[in-house]
Amino acid sequence: MPGHGRMPCPVPPKEISPGMTLSRDRATPSFSDSGLNLLPGVIYRRNITPPWQPEWLNDGLQALCGYRPRGADDSAQLLSVIPLSRQQELQQQIERQLREQNRFSIEYSIRHKDGSIRWIQDRGQRAPDNAQMIEGLWLDISDRVNREEQLRTQHSQLQGELKLSASKLQLANQELKRALLTQIELQEARSTELQRIQGQQQTLSRLVDMASSKRYDFHQLLKEICHLCCRILRTDRLGIWMFEDNAAVSDLLYDTATDAFSPPATIRPDSHPQLLEFLRQQRILILHQGDHPEVVNELQETLPSAADNRLIFAPLTGSNQTICGVLIADCDNRRRTWHSDERFFLASVADFLELQIMNQQKQGLLDELRAFRNAVEQSNSGVMMLNRNGEFVYVNHAFSNITGFQADELIGQPLLERLQLVQQSLDSQIRESLFEQQALWQGEVRARSKQGNLYWAHMTLTPVLDERKQLCQFMGVYLDTTGQKDAQAHIEKLAFSDPLTGLENRQLFQEKLQQALLNCERSGSQIALLFLDIDNFKRINDSLGHRTGDQLLIQVATRIKACVRTSDGVARIGGDEFTILLHEVEKPSDAGAVAKNILTIISKPFYIDDHQIMVSASLGITLAPGDGSDINSIMRHADLAMYKAKAQGKNTLQFFTETMNEEAQLRLFLENELRNAMANEELYLNLQPKVDLADGTICGMEALLRWNHPERGMIPPDHFIPIAEDTGQIIEIGNWIIRTCCDYIVRLTEEGYGHLNIAVNLSARQFREPSLIETIKMAICESGIDPTQLEFEITESMLMDKVDQAIEQMNQLKRIGVTLSIDDFGTGYSSLAYLRQFPIDLIKVDRSFVQDIPYNSGDMEITAAVIAMAHRLNLRVVAEGVETAEQQDFLRQQLCSYAQGYFYSKPLTFELLVQQLPALNRQANNKLFSQ
Numbered sequence: 001m002p003g004h005g006r007m008p009c010p011v012p013p014k015e016i017s018p019g020m021t022l023s024r025d026r027a028t029p030s031f032s033d034s035g036l037n038l039l040p041g042v043i044y045r046r047n048i049t050p051p052w053q054p055e056w057l058n059d060g061l062q063a064l065c066g067y068r069p070r071g072a073d074d075s076a077q078l079l080s081v082i083p084l085s086r087q088q089e090l091q092q093q094i095e096r097q098l099r100e101q102n103r104f105s106i107e108y109s110i111r112h113k114d115g116s117i118r119w120i121q122d123r124g125q126r127a128p129d130n131a132q133m134i135e136g137l138w139l140d141i142s143d144r145v146n147r148e149e150q151l152r153t154q155h156s157q158l159q160g161e162l163k164l165s166a167s168k169l170q171l172a173n174q175e176l177k178r179a180l181l182t183q184i185e186l187q188e189a190r191s192t193e194l195q196r197i198q199g200q201q202q203t204l205s206r207l208v209d210m211a212s213s214k215r216y217d218f219h220q221l222l223k224e225i226c227h228l229c230c231r232i233l234r235t236d237r238l239g240i241w242m243f244e245d246n247a248a249v250s251d252l253l254y255d256t257a258t259d260a261f262s263p264p265a266t267i268r269p270d271s272h273p274q275l276l277e278f279l280r281q282q283r284i285l286i287l288h289q290g291d292h293p294e295v296v297n298e299l300q301e302t303l304p305s306a307a308d309n310r311l312i313f314a315p316l317t318g319s320n321q322t323i324c325g326v327l328i329a330d331c332d333n334r335r336r337t338w339h340s341d342e343r344f345f346l347a348s349v350a351d352f353l354e355l356q357i358m359n360q361q362k363q364g365l366l367d368e369l370r371a372f373r374n375a376v377e378q379s380n381s382g383v384m385m386l387n388r389n390g391e392f393v394y395v396n397h398a399f400s401n402i403t404g405f406q407a408d409e410l411i412g413q414p415l416l417e418r419l420q421l422v423q424q425s426l427d428s429q430i431r432e433s434l435f436e437q438q439a440l441w442q443g444e445v446r447a448r449s450k451q452g453n454l455y456w457a458h459m460t461l462t463p464v465l466d467e468r469k470q471l472c473q474f475m476g477v478y479l480d481t482t483g484q485k486d487a488q489a490h491i492e493k494l495a496f497s498d499p500l501t502g503l504e505n506r507q508l509f510q511e512k513l514q515q516a517l518l519n520c521e522r523s524g525s526q527i528a529l530l531f532l533d534i535d536n537f538k539r540i541n542d543s544l545g546h547r548t549g550d551q552l553l554i555q556v557a558t559r560i561k562a563c564v565r566t567s568d569g570v571a572r573i574g575g576d577e578f579t580i581l582l583h584e585v586e587k588p589s590d591a592g593a594v595a596k597n598i599l600t601i602i603s604k605p606f607y608i609d610d611h612q613i614m615v616s617a618s619l620g621i622t623l624a625p626g627d628g629s630d631i632n633s634i635m636r637h638a639d640l641a642m643y644k645a646k647a648q649g650k651n652t653l654q655f656f657t658e659t660m661n662e663e664a665q666l667r668l669f670l671e672n673e674l675r676n677a678m679a680n681e682e683l684y685l686n687l688q689p690k691v692d693l694a695d696g697t698i699c700g701m702e703a704l705l706r707w708n709h710p711e712r713g714m715i716p717p718d719h720f721i722p723i724a725e726d727t728g729q730i731i732e733i734g735n736w737i738i739r740t741c742c743d744y745i746v747r748l749t750e751e752g753y754g755h756l757n758i759a760v761n762l763s764a765r766q767f768r769e770p771s772l773i774e775t776i777k778m779a780i781c782e783s784g785i786d787p788t789q790l791e792f793e794i795t796e797s798m799l800m801d802k803v804d805q806a807i808e809q810m811n812q813l814k815r816i817g818v819t820l821s822i823d824d825f826g827t828g829y830s831s832l833a834y835l836r837q838f839p840i841d842l843i844k845v846d847r848s849f850v851q852d853i854p855y856n857s858g859d860m861e862i863t864a865a866v867i868a869m870a871h872r873l874n875l876r877v878v879a880e881g882v883e884t885a886e887q888q889d890f891l892r893q894q895l896c897s898y899a900q901g902y903f904y905s906k907p908l909t910f911e912l913l914v915q916q917l918p919a920l921n922r923q924a925n926n927k928l929f930s931q
C-alpha cells in the first residue's frame with residue numbers, strides 16, 4: 001500500500017503476549033501536569049529504529065492498547081503491539097516518508113491487549129532536538145476503518161452510487177475521498193477478476209459444447225483447449241502431453257506468438273520422476289524460478305524455459321489414478337502472477353480434459369467391446385458364457401444354430417441339462433473339472449438338439465477369473481463337428497472298404513484276421529480262410545468290357561456274402577480275388593461245405609446288361625491255427641491252395657497241404673536260382689530228331705531246353721519254364737535259344753546236313769513280345785541260314801487268346817520266311833474256322849493222343865481225323881511221343897507226315913546228335929521199312 005495506506009492485521013501479533021505492558025521512559029514529562037493525558041490517542045516520543053523504545057508516552061496507551069505505561073526501568077517497546085510480519089515493512093514506509101517529507105502519516109492495525117484489532121493513524125516527525133527520535137501521535141481510527149470495511153462489502157451496484165456520491169458530494173474530507181477511491185480500485189480489480197472469470201466460464205462452456213457436439217473430434221478439442229487457454233490465461237504457450245505405458249502418445253504445443261501448433265519435445269514419464277511426484281500431490285503446480293530445482297533439473301532438456309520462466313502445470317489423472325498426461329502453460333513474463341481464479345480455471349480445464357480422456361478411453365473400450373461382441377455374434381463357432389453355477393448367461397447365434405435352442409430358451413438354464421449329452425458319463429467329468437477343479441474341460445460330445453437330432457460337437461469350457469483371481473464365470477466354445485465326423489467315417493470307410501463291392505478291403509480284412517487269430521489262441525477255436533479267384537475273369541473283361549466285369553464282381557460279392565454268416569468276413573483283396581474268413585470252424589469239412597456252396601452259387605448264370613454270363617471260380621482253403629498262426633502264412637497258404645485248385649482244372653476247391661508249401665518253396669528257390677542260370681551256363685539245348693514217315697530219314701529236330709543245376713541236377717523244363725515265363729526271363733532265354741538254333745543249323749550245314757531244320761518252342765510271353773520279329777530277323781541275318789530251316793512251334797492255347805493279334809504276329813513271322821507249326825494240337829479246343837486263317841505249315845498231334853494207340857480207339861480216331869483234316873487244309877502233320885512200332889504203323893497208315901518220339905531217339909545234345917546222325921538215320925529207316 002503506497003504512502004499512507006492501511007495495513008490489515010488479520011492475525012494477533014505473536015510478539016506481544018497478553019498482560020504485557022509498555023514502559024514509560026525515564027525522561028518522560030509528567031503528562032498529568034501538562035494535560036497531555038487529556039488528549040485522545042497516544043502521544044509518544046520514541047526511538048526512530050525498532051523496537052521503537054519510547055522515551056515518553058501519555059496515558060492514552062491504556063485506552064488504545066490496554067497497556068499501562070510503567071516505570072522507566074521497563075523495557076517496553078511500542079513496536080511489539082504491531083504484528084511481527086508487518087513490522088519491517090512499516091518501518092520501511094515510515095523511514096521513506098521521513099526521508100521524503102520529514103514526517104509521516106500511516107494507517108495500520110495493532111492488537112489490543114484483549115486481543116481485538118484496532119486501527120490507528122500514526123503521524124509523526126523527527127524530534128527537533130534529536131534526529132534519532134520521533135515525536136508522534138497514534139489516533140484511534142477503528143470506527144472509521146470498520147465503517148469503510150462495511151462499505152467495501154457492498155457490491156458493484158454500490159460502485160456507481162459511490163462514484164456518483166463521490167462526485168456529487170465532493171467530499172471535503174480528503175481521507176474519506178481517498179478511502180472511496182480505494183474502494184473504486186478494489187471494485188475495478190474485482191470487476192477485472194469478474195471479467196476474467198466470465199471469460200473462463202465462457203471458455204469452459206465452449207469446451208463443453210465442443211465435447212457434446214456431434215462433430216466431436218478429440219484432437220481438435222485438444223487444440224481448442226490450447227488455443228483458448230492461452231488466450232484466456234494470457235500465456236505465451238500452452239501444451240498438452242499425454243502418456244501411455246510410459247511413452248508419450250500425443251503431444252501438442254500452441255504458441256501464441258506464431259498462432260501455430262507444433263509438436264513439442266517429448267516428455268517421458270520415467271525421465272521425470274520428480275515432476276510426476278509433484279503432480280501426483282498437487283492439482284496445480286507453479287514453477288517459479290529457483291523453485292523446485294529438482295523438477296527444473298529434470299525439465300532442463302525437454303523444457304529449457306522451465307529454468308527461466310514461470311510455468312504452471314496441471315496433471316491429468318486417468319481412470320486408474322495414474323498420471324496420464326499434463327497440461328503446461330508457459331509464460332515469458334517472469335513476474336507473472338497466477339491469480340487464484342486462473343489456477344482454478346486451469347484445474348477446471350484439467351478436470352474437463354480428464355473427463356474427456358476418460359470418455360475417450362471409455363469410448364475406445366466400448367468400441368472394442370462392440371467390435372468384440374459383433375465378432376462373437378457373427379462367429380461361425382458357437383460361443384457361450386456360463387455363470388459360476390454353470391447356467392447360461394450368453395449364447396451367440398451359432399450356438400443356437402447348433403443346439404436348436406434360442407438364446408431365451410437357454411439363458412438361466414443349466415448347460416448340461418440343455419445339451420442332453422448322449423455320453424452321460426461326461427456329465428460328471430465336466431462337473432468335476434469345472435466346479436471342483438475349476439479347470440478347463442474340452443472334448444468331443446454327442447448331444448441331442450432341441451429337434452431331437454443327434455450331432456457331434458467339440459466343446460471347450462474355460463473358467464474365467466476376476467481381478468481377485470476368483471472364479472466369476474465360464475466361457476465356452478462349441479463347434480459342430482458332425483460334418484467332420486461324417487467325413488472322417490467316410491474316409492475310414494474308404495480306407496477300409498472296397499469301393500466297388502463295398503466289401504472289406506485287404507487292410508481291414510487282415511486286421512480282422514489278426515484279431516481272429518488272437519481269439520483262436522485264447523479260446524482254442526479254429527478259423528478257416530477261403531481264397532477265391534474267378535476263373536478266366538480276364539476274358540470277361542476283355543470280351544465284354546470292364547463295366548460288365550465290374551458288375552459281375554459286385555454280383556459275385558453279393559452271392560458270396562449270402563453264403564456266410566454276418567459275423568464272418570468277406571473281402572475283395574484284388575481284381576477278381578476274394579477272401580472269406582469263417583469263425584468257429586469245428587472241422588475242415590464245415591469250411592469245405594461253405595466253399596462248395598460258394599462255388600455252386602457262383603457257377604449259376606449271372607445276368608448283366610442283357611448278357612447271360614457263366615463263370616466258375618477256384619477256391620483254396622486253409623485252417624488256422626493248424627495250417628499257420630500268422631496272417632502272412634495263412635494268406636499265402638490259402639493262395640497256394642487256390643492256385644492248386646486252378647491248376648487242377650478250375651471250378652474246384654482245394655485244401656492247403658504241406659506239399660503245396662514245399663512246391664511253393666521250391667518254386668521260390670528255382671526263381672532265385674534261374675536268375676544266375678544263364679550267366680553260369682547251366683542252361684543248354686537238347687535236340688530230338690523227327691523222322692519223315694515217307695522215306696524213313698531224319699528230317700529235322702525239336703530243340704528242348706535243359707537246366708543242369710549244380711546242386712539239384714537236371715530240372716525239368718515243366719518246372720522252370722513257367723517260372724521263367726512269370727518272371728519275364730523267358731525273353732532273354734528264348735532269344736538265346738533262337739540264336740543258338742541258328743548257330744546249330746549253320747554247323748549242321750557245315751557237317752553236311754544242310755537239309756535239316758530245327759523247331760523252337762515259343763512260350764506265350766515270347767510270342768506276344770513285340771521285339772520277337774526283330775530278334776528272329778537278326779538271328780537269321782547274322783547266321784545267314786535259310787529261314788525255312790527255322791521252325792517255330794506255337795501252342796494252340798497261345799493262339800486262342802486274342803486271335804487277331806496272334807494271326808498278325810504269325811503273318812509277320814511268315815513274312816520272314818520261317819516255318820510255323822501248331823504244337824499240342826487237339827488240347828486247346830481250337831476252332832477249325834480259325835485254323836484256316838492261321839498261316840501255318842504244320843500241325844503237331846499231341847502226345848496224349850498218340851500214347852494210347854493202338855489201345856484207345858477214341859484217340860486213334862481223333863489222331864486219324866486230325867491228320868485227315870490237316871491234309872484237307874494242305875498242312876503237314878507231326879505226331880509226337882511215338883514210342884512203339886504200332887504207333888508208327890498207325891500213323892503211317894493215316895499218311896501222317898512226320899513222327900517224333902523215343903521210338904527213334906530221345907533228345908540229345910547237339911554234339912551227340914551230330915555224332916549219331918548217320919546211325920539215327922539208319923535206325924529210322926530200318927524201323928520203318930525192315931518189318
Ligand SMILES: Nc1nc2c(ncn2[C@@H]2O[C@H](COP(=O)(O)O[C@H]3[C@@H](O)[C@H](n4cnc5c(=O)[nH]c(N)nc54)O[C@@H]3COP(=O)(O)O)[C@@H](O)[C@H]2O)c(=O)[nH]1
Pocket residue numbers: 688702703704705706716717718721737760761762763823824847880881882883900901902903907
Ligand atoms: N517254350 C519252351 N518250351 C520248352 C522248351 N523246351 C521244352 N519245352 C517244353 O517243356 C515241356 C516239357 O518238355 P520236355 O520235358 O523236354 O519234354 C519234351 C520231350 O522230352 C518229350 N518227349 C518227346 N518224345 C517223347 C516220348 O516218346 N515219350 C515221352 N513221354 N515224352 C516225349 O515231350 C516234350 C516235347 O513236347 P512238345 O514241346 O509238346 O513237343 C514241353 O511242353 C516242351 O514244349 C523250350 O525251349 N521252350
